[in-house]
Amino acid sequence: VNEILTTPMDTVNASQIHSVLIARHGKLVFEEYxxxxxxxxAHDTRSAAKSATSLLxxxxxxxxxxxxxxxxxxxxxxxxxxPTHIDPRLAAMNVENLLTMSSGFSCDDSDESxxxxxxxxxxxxxxxxxxxxxxxxxxxxxxxxxxxxxxxNPNLVGAVLxxxxxxxxxxxxxxxLAQPLQIKRYYMNLTPTTDAYMAGGIMFxxxxxxxxxxxxxxxxxxxxxxxxxxxxxxxxTSRVTELNGSGYGYLWxxxxxxxxxxxxxxxxxLGNGGQNVIAIPELDLVVGFFGGNYSDGxxxxxxxQVLLTKSVVPASKAPSRASA
Numbered sequence: 001v002n003e004i005l006t007t008p009m010d011t012v013n014a015s016q017i018h019s020v021l022i023a024r025h026g027k028l029v030f031e032e033y034x035x036x037x038x039x040x041x042a043h044d045t046r047s048a049a050k051s052a053t054s055l056l057x058x059x060x061x062x063x064x065x066x067x068x069x070x071x072x073x074x075x076x077x078x079x080x081x082x083p084t085h086i087d088p089r090l091a092a093m094n095v096e097n098l099l100t101m102s103s104g105f106s107c108d109d110s111d112e113s114x115x116x117x118x119x120x121x122x123x124x125x126x127x128x129x130x131x132x133x134x135x136x137x138x139x140x141x142x143x144x145x146x147x148x149x150x151x152x153n154p155n156l157v158g159a160v161l162x163x164x165x166x167x168x169x170x171x172x173x174x175x176x177l178a179q180p181l182q183i184k185r186y187y188m189n190l191t192p193t194t195d196a197y198m199a200g201g202i203m204f205x206x207x208x209x210x211x212x213x214x215x216x217x218x219x220x221x222x223x224x225x226x227x228x229x230x231x232x233x234x235x236x237t238s239r240v241t242e243l244n245g246s247g248y249g250y251l252w253x254x255x256x257x258x259x260x261x262x263x264x265x266x267x268x269x270l271g272n273g274g275q276n277v278i279a280i281p282e283l284d285l286v287v288g289f290f291g292g293n294y295s296d297g298x299x300x301x302x303x304x305q306v307l308l309t310k311s312v313v314p315a316s317k318a319p320s321r322a323s324a
Contacts, residue, residue, distance in 0.1 A: 001032055003307070009035075015302040016292035017274065018043065019206050022312060023214055023286040028207065035292075042187060043290045045209055046271030047200040052177065052212060053154045054099060054236050054251035056198075058220075058228035059176040060161055067164050069096035069235075069250075074135075076160045081132045089139040095160055097143040098153045099250040100241045106140040107150035118151040118199065128192040131159040147243040151199035154251055158198035169196035180227050181215070183208040200271060206290050213279040213286035216252075216267055237267045259313055274300035278308065283316045 004017050018037040022030035033039065061068065067076050073093045074082055083090075089104050097103045107116020114120065116137045127133040134152045158169050165172060170188055173196060178186060187203040188196045211222065216237060220228040236250035247254030253270055256263035257280070269277040274291025289303035 003311075004032075004034055013293075013296060013299050015274075015299050017289060017303055018292055019288070019290045020303070020307075021206055021210050021288040023210060024316060025284050026214065026218070028210070031207070037290075039207065040205060042185065042203040042205050043209075043275070044201060044203050044271075044273070045269075045275045045290075046273055046294075047151065048209070048269040048271030048275040048277060049200045049202040049204075050151075050154045050198075050251040050271075051269035051277070052173075052202060053157055053198045054249075055212060055215065055228055056173055056177050057095075057099065057157055057161060057250070058232035058236065059180075060165060060172065062220075062226065062229050062232065063176065065164055067095060067160060069094065069099065071095050071160075073098065073156070073160065077131065077135070077156075077163050078159070081129065081135050081159065083136045087139045089142055090135070093143040095157065096240075096250075098157050098160075099236070100144075100147055100248060101149055101153050101243055102144050102147040102241055103150075103153050103156075104139050104141045104143040104145065105134065105150065105152065106138045107134075107152050108148050109150050114150075116150055116152050121152060130191050130193070130197075131156060147241040147248055149243060153199075155197060155199040158196060161198075162195065169198065177227070180225050181208070181211050181222050183211065206288055209290075210277060210286055210288040212269060213267070213277040213288070216279045217281060217284060217286060257309065257313070259309060264313070268304070272300070274303055276304045278304060280313070280316075283313070285312075285316050287312055 007015055017034055019033045074091055093103055105116050108114040109118050121130055121133055134156050162169055189201045191197050215222055216233055219230045220233045237252050238249050239247035239254050240249050253268040255266045255268055257266050264280055264282055267279045273294040274289055276289040278287045293300035
């Protein structure tokens with residue numbers, strides 16, 4: 001806390017940490033807010049909310065969803081969204097390919113010239129249905145061959161969820177995730193066609209967003225209620241593929257954290273600006289960092305790359321007073 005408070009805020013590259021929350025053994029044990037932020041102020045979670053899309057998909061499957069990760073995408077969306085010509089590679093794409101960013105679409109959020117780039121899609125006005133826009137993109141490779149970070153993938157998962165359940169996504173999110181997790185106040189972005197944007201940007205109170213990490217450690221349950229299956233938690237937090245040098249599951253990052261000459265396995269929801277929820281199963285620990293260093297990678301990553309290893313993990317491994 002002292003390090004955060006005494007960090008000079010005199011440059012745009014200063015580490016703008018808005019809050020830090022820590023849960024140990026299922027209980028919130030640390031909660032601090034900075035720079036005018038407070039417990040009841042909802043925070044933009046940016047792409048960290050992609051992990052919520054993964055949990056929603058798992059919850060729908062757990063409670064009677066008609067599809068699986070092997071379901072072909074073109075058969076699991078409204079037929080009116082499909083292009084006239086179906087590329088054989090599009091026909092082969094399944095739901096798991098979307099969840100692992102390995103759809104094969106010509107899309108790359110780090111490449112401004114990419115037709116599937118998130119900003120490109122959102123700024124164009126020719127096709128206001130973003131699901132139809134995505135399905136009409138050219139294919140760059142066979143599905144499942146390579147993971148490239150692109151937000152159209154989890155958003156298209158929303159098209160599958162909507163079609164397979166026949167429900168409006170915000171209602172689906174409320175009934176299958178928010179309500180069982182006792183999340184009462186949150187804000188979802190809507191697309192031009194008034195459905196929920198499932199690729200990030202949901203605003204949560206930090207305490208509530210931390211629950212996603214705890215749900216991972218709980219094996220898919222919250223206060224005795226089964227929300228997603230244990231198998232879904234296992235699969236979605238496994239190294240299904242590699243993305244940007246890290247392991248990647250179903251919209252969750254799987255990162256080995258160097259510590260004392262070895263590695264701790266962590267499962268992370270990550271978003272631009274320093275939005276992080278990090279679950280460390282070995283320590284029964286969930287840590288949440290929320291910040292404001294948008295598009296500043298080094299500053300945004302300071303909390304999880306420095307404070308986590310320098311302060312949080314060592315404190316979690318220290319013997320308690322009762323056992324000392």
